[in-house]
Amino acid sequence: GAVVSQHPSWVICKSGTSVKIECRSLDFQATTMFWYRQFPKQSLMLMATSNEGSKATYEQGVEKDKFLINHASLTLSTLTVTSAHPEDSSFYICSATTSTSGGYEQYFGPGTRLTVT
Amino acid sequence: GQNIDQPTEMTATEGAIVQINCTYQTSGFNGLFWYQQHAGEAPTFLSYNVLDGLEEKGRFSSFLSRSKGYSYLLLKELQMKDSASYLCAVRPTGVEAGTALIFGKGTTLSVSS
Numbered sequence: 001g002a003v004v005s006q007h008p009s010w011v012i013c014k015s016g017t018s019v020k021i022e023c024r025s026l027d028f029q030a031t032t033m034f035w036y037r038q039f040p041k042q043s044l045m046l047m048a049t050s051n052e053g054s055k056a057t058y059e060q061g062v063e064k065d066k067f068l069i070n071h072a073s074l075t076l077s078t079l080t081v082t083s084a085h086p087e088d089s090s091f092y093i094c095s096a097t098t099s100t101s102g103g104y105e106q107y108f109g110p111g112t113r114l115t116v117t
Numbered sequence: 118g119q120n121i122d123q124p125t126e127m128t129a130t131e132g133a134i135v136q137i138n139c140t141y142q143t144s145g146f147n148g149l150f151w152y153q154q155h156a157g158e159a160p161t162f163l164s165y166n167v168l169d170g171l172e173e174k175g176r177f178s179s180f181l182s183r184s185k186g187y188s189y190l191l192l193k194e195l196q197m198k199d200s201a202s203y204l205c206a207v208r209p210t211g212v213e214a215g216t217a218l219i220f221g222k223g224t225t226l227s228v229s230s
Contacts, residue, residue: 034217043204043222044160093159106150106218108159 002028004096006109013084013116020080021112023094029074030096034106035067038091050077084116119143121221123205128227129195137190137224139205150218151179151190152204160204163190192226200228 003026013019023033032051036044048069050056056069068080077096081088091113095106120142129135141149148167152160166172166181166188178191192199202225206218 041225043220046217046219049217091157106162108161111157111159113157 002096002098002107004030004094004107004109006092006094006112008112009110010113011115013114015085015116016083018080018082019084019114020078021092021094021114023077023079023096023109025075025096025098025107028096028098028107030077030098031074032097033071033077034095034097035069035077035079036093036095038093038111044093047079081114084114086116089114089116119207119209119219121205121207121219123203123221123224125222126225126227128229131195131197131228131230133195134191134193135195135226137192137203137205137226139188139190139221141186141188141205141207141221143207143209143219145210146183146207147210148208149179149181149188150206150208151177151188152206154202154204154223156202163203195228197228197230200226202226 005024007022011019035047037047038044046059047062048056048058050069050071052071052074058064066082071077091111093111094109097106123139150165151163153163154160164179166179169181171180176193181188202223204223205221208218
């Protein structure tokens with residue numbers, strides 16, 4: 001089956017620093033990748049939709065200058081949390097879809113646990 | 118607006134059957150998904166319904182009624198490892214790869230011996 005990886009799986013950083021999270025589709029080409037954020041006991045909240053070679057589409061309330069998304073190739077999307085604050089501490093999950101799958105299934109990465117101190 | 122409702126918590130015992138309900142109100146509908154998520158892990162796909170009726174997949178079954186905006190996930194022969202959060206998600210429009218899902222808050226199922 002399709003595999004999506006994320007790196008790192010967890011990261012601790014200090015307030016004010018930036019953190020980059022990578023999302024890779026390992027055995028398929030992902031025309032679209034999604035970035036979600038999940039707080040404890042909450043559901044997945046879509047942050048942005050990332051299409052290869054174009055600018056990401058951000059959901060309402062998500063600051064595009066704070067959460068920088070780059071989808072430079074069909075197998076890699078990155079999310080950079082800039083000037084991180086403790087309230088940015090969360091579980092960040094990416095997912096990828098490909099047209100060959102018919103859009104019927106999203107393949108999720110294992111998630112990245114970010115803790116900002 | 119978009120709204121997906123499911124119970125927050127449910128408990129059951131090993132070997133039993135449990136039904137997790139999900140109701141949705143979305144601007145459009147093009148499929149409903151159920152995912153299982155263990156604590157600290159990403160969701161894993163369980164089932165997909167786009168037409169009315171029951172889809173069976175081993176110990177798991179999922180039902181959809183589009184006219185009622187209602188779905189349920191049925192888990193049979195419960196095992197301890199089924200203790201997890203179960204997420205109901207709707208794809209509001211389109212079948213293109215670029216269509217995001219809307220997730221409910223999840224139902225935490227606890228299975229005891």
